[in-house]
Amino acid sequence: MIRAALLLALAILSGAACAQQVVNLYSSMAEKDLRRLVADFERRHGAKVNVWRSGKNRVLQRVISEARAGRNEVDVIHNPSPEMEALHREKLLKAVESPLHANLIPQAVAPHREWAGPRVYVFVQAYNTAKVKREELPRTYADLLQPRWKGLIAIEGKEQEWFFTLVQAMGEAEGLKYFRALAANGLQVRMGNALLTNLVVAGDVPFALTLYSYLPDQAKRAGAPIDWIALAPTIAATDAVGIAARAPHPQLARELYDFMLGEGQALMAEMGHIVSHRRISPELERFKLTFIDPAAVIQDYDRWTKLFEDTIYNRQ
DSSP, X not given: OHHHHHHHHHHHHHHHHHHHSEEEXXXXXXXXXXXXXXXXXXXXXXXXXXXXXXXXXXXXXXXXXXXXXXXXXXXXXXXXXXXXXXXXXXXXXXXXXXXXXXXXXXXGBOTTSSOBOSEEEXXXXXXXXXXXXXXXXXXXXXXXXXXXXXXXXXXXXXXXXXXXXXXXXXXXXXXHHHHHHHHHTTOEEESOHHHHHHHHHHTSSSXXXXXXXXXXXXXXXXXXXXXXXXXXXXXXXXXXXXXXXXXXXXXXXXXXXXXXXXHXXXXXXXTTOEEOBGGGHXXXXXXXOEEOOHHHHHHTHHHHHHHXXXXXXXXX
């Protein structure tokens, strides 16, 4: 009887221990890449990752909504750095001191240490190689205002951070004037980078104004008729991973955080992502990148979101 009771107690304790080996991740990473990344972490750490994946704005909104409702469900958030900076301002992330921060480029580590970016997004212009000849490619943004591009260009519909940074680089007045002219030339709007990549591959969109470079690279390696250029100024950003301030599984959350900045970077690089390790600095320098400043974007986010929508969607 005593032996049976002990076995039952051990089984309960073992079950509880197993139940504790779960971490909840909210991410906007492309689904097929996220699945591989999560599977690798689970294999290495003997844990289970519950994933909720959606677009960057919905990830941001869900974290804020749950926090305001007193639902502390998420452990780790993985989203572009401006959206993570918004969570910092809401006091929904915890500071992390990780030795892995020292391995990353400076732009990938927030001064407050509440998020750090495992990847670098380089915003490029992708084109269908069967629809656009190399000699026809634009050399400057101004070239895209020519009549021959009318109706042939599409932009992803949530790139206000890219828009903000490029307009500032052009000079606000001139930048807004340029984008109003571009929108008037028949600029298409598509929601989702993966969708926009597929539309370029299919030839439905001959030229995409904003895509993360790894997406056309992945499609090109698979044999798709797609390539890209990088018009100057070339805008870049990092994504970001952070631990929720009230993470229900803080220890495993820290393991996932360090995995994303350490072991996981090798797999991301294998999948074609540009990782934020300092060793890639020479590769980035050849683009003369202008990095999005997450704090500056968030400072006036509502205004720039409205400017982006009014301009790009041609509402004025």
